[in-house]
Amino acid sequence: MSTDAVADAPIAVPDAALENLRRRLAATRWPDRETVDDWSQGAPLDRVRALCDHWLHRYDWRRCEAMLNDWHPQATTIDGLEVSFFHVRSADPGALPLLMTHGWPGSVVEFNRVVGPLTDPAAHGGDAADAFHLVLPNLPGYGLSAKPTEPGWTVDRIASAWAALMPRLGYDRWVAQGGDWGATVTGRIAAAAAPGCVAVHLNTVNVASDPADADDDSPGARRARAAGKAYAAHEIGYAKQQATRPQTLAYALADSPVGQAAWIYEKLKGWMNSAQEPEAVFGFDAMLDNITLYWLGNAGGSSARLYWESLDQASLTKPITIPVAVSLFPHDVTYAPRHWAERLMRDIVSWNEVEAGGHLAAFEQPEIFTREVRAAFRGLHDVAVAG
Numbered sequence: 001m002s003t004d005a006v007a008d009a010p011i012a013v014p015d016a017a018l019e020n021l022r023r024r025l026a027a028t029r030w031p032d033r034e035t036v037d038d039w040s041q042g043a044p045l046d047r048v049r050a051l052c053d054h055w056l057h058r059y060d061w062r063r064c065e066a067m068l069n070d071w072h073p074q075a076t077t078i079d080g081l082e083v084s085f086f087h088v089r090s091a092d093p094g095a096l097p098l099l100m101t102h103g104w105p106g107s108v109v110e111f112n113r114v115v116g117p118l119t120d121p122a123a124h125g126g127d128a129a130d131a132f133h134l135v136l137p138n139l140p141g142y143g144l145s146a147k148p149t150e151p152g153w154t155v156d157r158i159a160s161a162w163a164a165l166m167p168r169l170g171y172d173r174w175v176a177q178g179g180d181w182g183a184t185v186t187g188r189i190a191a192a193a194a195p196g197c198v199a200v201h202l203n204t205v206n207v208a209s210d211p212a213d214a215d216d217d218s219p220g221a222r223r224a225r226a227a228g229k230a231y232a233a234h235e236i237g238y239a240k241q242q243a244t245r246p247q248t249l250a251y252a253l254a255d256s257p258v259g260q261a262a263w264i265y266e267k268l269k270g271w272m273n274s275a276q277e278p279e280a281v282f283g284f285d286a287m288l289d290n291i292t293l294y295w296l297g298n299a300g301g302s303s304a305r306l307y308w309e310s311l312d313q314a315s316l317t318k319p320i321t322i323p324v325a326v327s328l329f330p331h332d333v334t335y336a337p338r339h340w341a342e343r344l345m346r347d348i349v350s351w352n353e354v355e356a357g358g359h360l361a362a363f364e365q366p367e368i369f370t371r372e373v374r375a376a377f378r379g380l381h382d383v384a385v386a387g
Contacts (some may be wrong), residue, residue, distance in 0.1 A: 007075055052257075100135070105264040118370060140306075143299055155185050156188050159188035180360075183203065187320065190320040207336050242311075246305045318344065320346060332357075
Protein backbone atom coordinates (compact mmCIF):
# COMPACT_ATOMS: atom_id res chain seq x y z
CA MET A 1 0.00 0.00 0.00
CA SER A 2 1.35 3.43 -0.90
CA THR A 3 2.00 5.95 1.86
CA ASP A 4 -0.85 8.16 0.68
CA ALA A 5 -3.39 5.35 0.23
CA VAL A 6 -6.87 5.70 1.70
CA ALA A 7 -8.46 2.50 2.98
CA ASP A 8 -11.87 1.59 4.32
CA ALA A 9 -11.77 1.11 8.09
CA PRO A 10 -15.04 -0.42 9.29
CA ILE A 11 -15.65 -0.41 13.04
CA ALA A 12 -16.18 -3.77 14.75
CA VAL A 13 -15.67 -3.63 18.51
CA PRO A 14 -15.09 -7.14 19.95
CA ASP A 15 -17.84 -8.57 22.14
CA ALA A 16 -15.22 -9.07 24.86
CA ALA A 17 -14.67 -5.30 25.10
CA LEU A 18 -18.39 -4.69 25.62
CA GLU A 19 -18.60 -7.44 28.22
CA ASN A 20 -15.62 -5.94 30.05
CA LEU A 21 -17.44 -2.60 30.11
CA ARG A 22 -20.55 -4.21 31.61
CA ARG A 23 -18.51 -6.01 34.30
CA ARG A 24 -16.81 -2.77 35.31
CA LEU A 25 -20.09 -0.89 35.45
CA ALA A 26 -21.69 -3.59 37.60
CA ALA A 27 -18.73 -3.57 40.01
CA THR A 28 -18.60 0.21 40.53
CA ARG A 29 -17.74 1.50 43.99
CA TRP A 30 -19.76 4.68 44.27
CA PRO A 31 -18.68 7.80 46.20
CA ASP A 32 -20.71 9.57 48.86
CA ARG A 33 -23.47 11.89 47.75
CA GLU A 34 -22.61 15.55 47.30
CA THR A 35 -23.58 17.87 50.15
CA VAL A 36 -25.54 20.32 47.99
CA ASP A 37 -28.72 20.08 45.94
CA ASP A 38 -27.31 21.32 42.66
CA TRP A 39 -24.35 20.78 40.29
CA SER A 40 -21.98 23.18 42.08
CA GLN A 41 -19.81 20.31 43.40
CA GLY A 42 -19.95 18.44 40.10
CA ALA A 43 -22.24 15.83 38.59
CA PRO A 44 -24.76 14.70 41.26
CA LEU A 45 -24.57 11.09 42.40
CA ASP A 46 -28.15 10.19 41.53
CA ARG A 47 -27.79 11.64 38.02
CA VAL A 48 -24.58 9.74 37.29
CA ARG A 49 -26.08 6.53 38.68
CA ALA A 50 -29.09 6.91 36.38
CA LEU A 51 -26.85 7.51 33.38
CA CYS A 52 -24.70 4.47 34.17
CA ASP A 53 -27.71 2.28 34.93
CA HIS A 54 -28.91 3.03 31.41
CA TRP A 55 -25.41 2.26 30.10
CA LEU A 56 -25.36 -1.10 31.84
CA HIS A 57 -28.90 -2.29 31.22
CA ARG A 58 -30.36 -0.56 28.15
CA TYR A 59 -27.65 1.03 26.02
CA ASP A 60 -26.86 -0.64 22.66
CA TRP A 61 -23.39 0.11 21.29
CA ARG A 62 -24.09 -1.91 18.13
CA ARG A 63 -26.70 0.69 17.12
CA CYS A 64 -24.08 3.43 17.32
CA GLU A 65 -21.53 1.25 15.56
CA ALA A 66 -23.96 0.70 12.68
CA MET A 67 -24.54 4.45 12.39
CA LEU A 68 -20.81 5.14 12.25
CA ASN A 69 -20.25 2.42 9.66
CA ASP A 70 -22.99 4.01 7.55
CA TRP A 71 -20.80 7.12 7.51
CA HIS A 72 -18.08 5.24 5.61
CA PRO A 73 -15.15 5.15 8.03
CA GLN A 74 -11.75 5.36 6.36
CA ALA A 75 -8.11 5.79 7.33
CA THR A 76 -4.89 7.06 5.82
CA THR A 77 -1.42 7.84 7.14
CA ILE A 78 -0.37 11.49 7.28
CA ASP A 79 2.83 12.74 8.89
CA GLY A 80 3.50 9.30 10.35
CA LEU A 81 0.12 8.96 12.09
CA GLU A 82 -2.87 6.94 10.96
CA VAL A 83 -5.68 9.48 10.54
CA SER A 84 -9.17 8.03 10.84
CA PHE A 85 -12.17 9.85 9.46
CA PHE A 86 -15.68 9.46 8.12
CA HIS A 87 -16.39 10.30 4.50
CA VAL A 88 -20.11 10.84 3.96
CA ARG A 89 -20.72 11.69 0.33
CA SER A 90 -23.95 13.27 -0.84
CA ALA A 91 -25.87 11.66 -3.68
CA ASP A 92 -25.46 15.02 -5.44
CA PRO A 93 -22.13 14.88 -7.32
CA GLY A 94 -21.97 18.67 -7.26
CA ALA A 95 -22.18 18.88 -3.46
CA LEU A 96 -19.69 21.13 -1.68
CA PRO A 97 -16.90 19.32 0.22
CA LEU A 98 -17.04 20.29 3.90
CA LEU A 99 -14.43 19.34 6.50
CA MET A 100 -15.96 19.42 10.02
CA THR A 101 -13.78 19.05 13.12
CA HIS A 102 -15.11 18.21 16.59
CA GLY A 103 -13.61 19.14 19.95
CA TRP A 104 -13.58 18.00 23.59
CA PRO A 105 -15.61 16.54 25.28
CA GLY A 106 -17.20 15.76 21.94
CA SER A 107 -16.43 13.45 19.06
CA VAL A 108 -17.82 12.81 15.60
CA VAL A 109 -20.97 11.67 17.41
CA GLU A 110 -21.86 15.31 18.07
CA PHE A 111 -22.67 15.54 14.34
CA ASN A 112 -25.16 12.66 14.47
CA ARG A 113 -28.23 14.83 13.82
CA VAL A 114 -26.71 17.08 11.14
CA VAL A 115 -25.12 14.50 8.81
CA GLY A 116 -28.44 13.74 7.09
CA PRO A 117 -29.61 17.35 6.68
CA LEU A 118 -26.22 18.47 5.37
CA THR A 119 -25.69 15.64 2.87
CA ASP A 120 -29.33 15.33 1.74
CA PRO A 121 -31.04 18.67 2.41
CA ALA A 122 -34.03 17.97 0.17
CA ALA A 123 -34.99 14.99 2.35
CA HIS A 124 -34.91 17.23 5.45
CA GLY A 125 -36.92 20.20 4.26
CA GLY A 126 -34.02 22.10 2.71
CA ASP A 127 -32.83 23.19 -0.71
CA ALA A 128 -31.07 20.48 -2.72
CA ALA A 129 -28.55 23.10 -3.82
CA ASP A 130 -27.18 23.22 -0.26
CA ALA A 131 -25.83 19.65 -0.27
CA PHE A 132 -22.41 18.83 1.18
CA HIS A 133 -19.94 15.98 0.96
CA LEU A 134 -18.78 15.61 4.58
CA VAL A 135 -15.31 14.73 5.82
CA LEU A 136 -15.38 14.17 9.61
CA PRO A 137 -11.90 13.41 10.97
CA ASN A 138 -11.26 12.10 14.46
CA LEU A 139 -8.83 14.28 16.34
CA PRO A 140 -5.63 12.33 17.12
CA GLY A 141 -6.08 10.45 20.37
CA TYR A 142 -9.87 10.82 20.40
CA GLY A 143 -12.51 8.12 20.18
CA LEU A 144 -11.26 5.10 18.25
CA SER A 145 -8.58 7.10 16.42
CA ALA A 146 -4.85 6.46 16.46
CA LYS A 147 -2.89 7.95 19.36
CA PRO A 148 0.32 9.92 18.96
CA THR A 149 3.22 8.16 20.67
CA GLU A 150 5.44 11.22 20.82
CA PRO A 151 4.85 14.88 21.68
CA GLY A 152 4.30 17.45 18.98
CA TRP A 153 0.76 16.84 17.74
CA THR A 154 -0.32 20.44 18.27
CA VAL A 155 -3.29 22.18 16.71
CA ASP A 156 -0.99 23.51 13.97
CA ARG A 157 0.18 20.00 13.12
CA ILE A 158 -3.39 18.73 13.07
CA ALA A 159 -4.40 21.61 10.77
CA SER A 160 -1.59 20.65 8.39
CA ALA A 161 -2.73 17.02 8.43
CA TRP A 162 -6.33 17.99 7.65
CA ALA A 163 -5.13 20.23 4.82
CA ALA A 164 -3.26 17.23 3.40
CA LEU A 165 -6.29 14.95 3.82
CA MET A 166 -8.70 16.88 1.61
CA PRO A 167 -6.72 16.74 -1.66
CA ARG A 168 -5.92 13.11 -0.91
CA LEU A 169 -9.67 12.51 -1.15
CA GLY A 170 -9.77 14.31 -4.49
CA TYR A 171 -11.10 17.64 -3.26
CA ASP A 172 -9.26 20.55 -4.87
CA ARG A 173 -11.52 23.26 -3.37
CA TRP A 174 -13.37 22.87 -0.10
CA VAL A 175 -14.66 24.60 3.02
CA ALA A 176 -14.15 23.89 6.73
CA GLN A 177 -16.14 24.18 9.95
CA GLY A 178 -15.37 23.79 13.64
CA GLY A 179 -16.23 24.49 17.25
CA ASP A 180 -14.13 24.11 20.42
CA TRP A 181 -10.78 22.54 19.38
CA GLY A 182 -12.34 22.16 15.94
CA ALA A 183 -12.61 25.95 15.72
CA THR A 184 -8.95 26.31 16.68
CA VAL A 185 -7.87 23.78 14.06
CA THR A 186 -10.16 25.35 11.45
CA GLY A 187 -8.81 28.80 12.29
CA ARG A 188 -5.27 27.51 11.81
CA ILE A 189 -6.23 26.05 8.42
CA ALA A 190 -7.65 29.43 7.40
CA ALA A 191 -4.71 31.47 8.74
CA ALA A 192 -2.28 29.23 6.87
CA ALA A 193 -4.28 29.77 3.67
CA ALA A 194 -4.29 26.02 3.15
CA PRO A 195 -4.44 25.28 -0.58
CA GLY A 196 -8.02 24.56 -1.62
CA CYS A 197 -9.76 25.92 1.48
CA VAL A 198 -11.94 28.76 0.20
CA ALA A 199 -13.97 29.68 3.32
CA VAL A 200 -14.57 28.64 6.94
CA HIS A 201 -17.40 28.67 9.48
CA LEU A 202 -16.76 28.87 13.23
CA ASN A 203 -19.15 28.41 16.14
CA THR A 204 -16.44 29.22 18.71
CA VAL A 205 -14.30 32.35 18.50
CA ASN A 206 -11.24 32.82 20.70
CA VAL A 207 -8.99 35.71 19.72
CA ALA A 208 -5.73 36.75 21.34
CA SER A 209 -6.17 39.59 23.82
CA ASP A 210 -5.00 43.11 23.10
CA PRO A 211 -3.92 45.58 25.82
CA ALA A 212 -6.62 47.96 24.62
CA ASP A 213 -9.31 45.41 25.42
CA ALA A 214 -9.09 46.24 29.13
CA ASP A 215 -10.35 49.77 28.41
CA ASP A 216 -13.03 48.68 25.95
CA ASP A 217 -16.37 49.47 27.58
CA SER A 218 -18.60 48.35 24.72
CA PRO A 219 -21.46 45.92 25.53
CA GLY A 220 -19.66 43.14 23.64
CA ALA A 221 -16.42 43.69 25.55
CA ARG A 222 -18.25 43.67 28.88
CA ARG A 223 -19.98 40.43 27.93
CA ALA A 224 -16.67 38.88 26.88
CA ARG A 225 -15.00 39.81 30.17
CA ALA A 226 -17.95 38.49 32.17
CA ALA A 227 -17.86 35.19 30.28
CA GLY A 228 -14.11 34.91 30.82
CA LYS A 229 -14.46 35.61 34.53
CA ALA A 230 -17.23 33.02 34.95
CA TYR A 231 -15.24 30.43 33.00
CA ALA A 232 -12.12 31.04 35.12
CA ALA A 233 -14.10 30.82 38.36
CA HIS A 234 -16.28 27.79 37.66
CA GLU A 235 -15.21 25.84 34.56
CA ILE A 236 -11.48 25.94 33.87
CA GLY A 237 -10.40 23.23 36.34
CA TYR A 238 -10.75 20.43 33.78
CA ALA A 239 -8.56 22.32 31.29
CA LYS A 240 -5.83 23.05 33.83
CA GLN A 241 -5.75 19.39 34.84
CA GLN A 242 -5.63 18.15 31.24
CA ALA A 243 -3.05 20.78 30.28
CA THR A 244 -0.69 20.10 33.18
CA ARG A 245 -1.07 16.45 34.28
CA PRO A 246 -2.98 14.50 31.63
CA GLN A 247 -1.15 11.27 32.43
CA THR A 248 -2.20 11.33 36.08
CA LEU A 249 -5.80 11.83 35.05
CA ALA A 250 -5.50 9.03 32.50
CA TYR A 251 -5.23 6.28 35.15
CA ALA A 252 -8.68 7.03 36.55
CA LEU A 253 -10.33 7.48 33.14
CA ALA A 254 -8.74 4.30 31.74
CA ASP A 255 -9.81 2.17 34.70
CA SER A 256 -13.31 3.44 35.49
CA PRO A 257 -16.08 3.79 32.92
CA VAL A 258 -18.12 5.67 35.52
CA GLY A 259 -15.22 8.09 35.97
CA GLN A 260 -15.02 8.64 32.22
CA ALA A 261 -18.78 9.10 32.01
CA ALA A 262 -18.92 11.64 34.85
CA TRP A 263 -15.94 13.59 33.47
CA ILE A 264 -17.83 14.18 30.20
CA TYR A 265 -21.40 14.28 31.53
CA GLU A 266 -20.67 17.19 33.85
CA LYS A 267 -19.40 19.28 30.93
CA LEU A 268 -22.42 18.42 28.79
CA LYS A 269 -24.52 19.96 31.56
CA GLY A 270 -22.31 22.98 32.11
CA TRP A 271 -21.83 23.93 28.48
CA MET A 272 -25.38 23.77 27.18
CA ASN A 273 -28.54 25.81 27.69
CA SER A 274 -28.40 26.14 31.47
CA ALA A 275 -32.17 26.09 31.89
CA GLN A 276 -32.40 22.45 30.80
CA GLU A 277 -30.93 19.09 31.77
CA PRO A 278 -28.63 17.10 29.46
CA GLU A 279 -30.97 14.10 29.38
CA ALA A 280 -33.76 16.27 28.00
CA VAL A 281 -31.55 17.84 25.33
CA PHE A 282 -29.36 14.97 24.15
CA GLY A 283 -30.97 11.81 25.55
CA PHE A 284 -29.12 9.05 27.37
CA ASP A 285 -28.26 7.14 24.20
CA ALA A 286 -26.65 10.05 22.35
CA MET A 287 -24.61 11.04 25.41
CA LEU A 288 -23.49 7.45 25.87
CA ASP A 289 -22.57 7.09 22.20
CA ASN A 290 -20.07 9.89 22.77
CA ILE A 291 -18.88 8.58 26.15
CA THR A 292 -18.57 5.01 24.88
CA LEU A 293 -16.33 6.15 22.02
CA TYR A 294 -13.95 7.58 24.61
CA TRP A 295 -14.17 4.45 26.76
CA LEU A 296 -13.70 1.85 24.03
CA GLY A 297 -10.77 3.77 22.58
CA ASN A 298 -9.20 4.24 26.05
CA ALA A 299 -9.00 7.87 24.99
CA GLY A 300 -9.40 9.69 28.30
CA GLY A 301 -5.69 10.40 28.64
CA SER A 302 -4.79 10.65 24.96
CA SER A 303 -7.56 13.20 24.31
CA ALA A 304 -6.49 15.22 27.35
CA ARG A 305 -2.97 15.53 25.93
CA LEU A 306 -4.19 17.96 23.29
CA TYR A 307 -4.58 20.43 26.16
CA TRP A 308 -0.99 19.74 27.25
CA GLU A 309 0.12 20.32 23.67
CA SER A 310 -1.95 23.33 22.74
CA LEU A 311 -3.98 25.04 25.49
CA ASP A 312 -1.76 28.11 25.17
CA GLN A 313 -2.41 28.08 21.42
CA ALA A 314 -6.21 27.95 21.54
CA SER A 315 -6.67 31.59 20.51
CA LEU A 316 -6.28 32.95 17.01
CA THR A 317 -3.10 35.00 16.64
CA LYS A 318 -2.54 35.23 12.87
CA PRO A 319 -4.59 37.06 10.23
CA ILE A 320 -7.20 35.20 8.21
CA THR A 321 -7.79 36.59 4.74
CA ILE A 322 -10.23 34.03 3.33
CA PRO A 323 -13.98 34.47 4.01
CA VAL A 324 -15.11 33.65 7.56
CA ALA A 325 -18.68 33.08 8.75
CA VAL A 326 -19.35 33.08 12.49
CA SER A 327 -22.33 31.75 14.45
CA LEU A 328 -22.26 32.44 18.19
CA PHE A 329 -24.55 30.42 20.45
CA PRO A 330 -25.85 32.31 23.51
CA HIS A 331 -25.00 29.76 26.21
CA ASP A 332 -21.43 29.11 25.05
CA VAL A 333 -18.75 29.35 27.73
CA THR A 334 -16.72 31.98 25.88
CA TYR A 335 -17.60 35.06 23.89
CA ALA A 336 -15.78 37.51 21.62
CA PRO A 337 -17.32 40.65 20.13
CA ARG A 338 -17.07 41.13 16.41
CA HIS A 339 -14.75 44.13 16.60
CA TRP A 340 -12.18 42.02 18.48
CA ALA A 341 -12.40 39.30 15.85
CA GLU A 342 -12.00 41.83 13.05
CA ARG A 343 -8.42 42.46 14.17
CA LEU A 344 -7.53 39.10 12.61
CA MET A 345 -10.49 38.12 10.44
CA ARG A 346 -10.18 40.40 7.42
CA ASP A 347 -13.22 39.11 5.51
CA ILE A 348 -16.13 38.33 7.85
CA VAL A 349 -18.98 37.51 5.49
CA SER A 350 -21.52 36.90 8.26
CA TRP A 351 -21.64 37.26 12.03
CA ASN A 352 -24.77 35.83 13.59
CA GLU A 353 -25.64 35.56 17.28
CA VAL A 354 -28.30 32.84 17.24
CA GLU A 355 -31.32 32.31 19.46
CA ALA A 356 -30.46 29.16 21.45
CA GLY A 357 -27.74 26.66 22.23
CA GLY A 358 -24.36 26.28 23.87
CA HIS A 359 -20.84 25.05 23.27
CA LEU A 360 -21.62 21.77 21.49
CA ALA A 361 -23.77 23.49 18.92
CA ALA A 362 -24.39 20.69 16.42
CA PHE A 363 -25.14 18.23 19.22
CA GLU A 364 -27.55 20.49 21.11
CA GLN A 365 -29.19 22.55 18.36
CA PRO A 366 -28.89 20.59 15.09
CA GLU A 367 -31.57 22.59 13.26
CA ILE A 368 -29.97 25.94 14.06
CA PHE A 369 -26.49 24.60 13.33
CA THR A 370 -27.61 23.22 9.98
CA ARG A 371 -29.25 26.51 9.06
CA GLU A 372 -26.09 28.43 9.93
CA VAL A 373 -23.74 26.13 8.00
CA ARG A 374 -25.94 26.19 4.92
CA ALA A 375 -26.12 29.99 5.01
CA ALA A 376 -22.39 30.36 5.61
CA PHE A 377 -21.41 28.54 2.44
CA ARG A 378 -24.36 29.27 0.15
CA GLY A 379 -23.07 30.38 -3.23
CA LEU A 380 -19.90 28.29 -3.03
CA HIS A 381 -21.44 25.06 -4.31
CA ASP A 382 -19.83 25.34 -7.75
CA VAL A 383 -16.54 23.88 -6.49
CA ALA A 384 -14.96 20.91 -8.22
CA VAL A 385 -15.44 17.62 -6.39
CA ALA A 386 -13.90 14.20 -6.60
CA GLY A 387 -15.25 11.85 -9.23
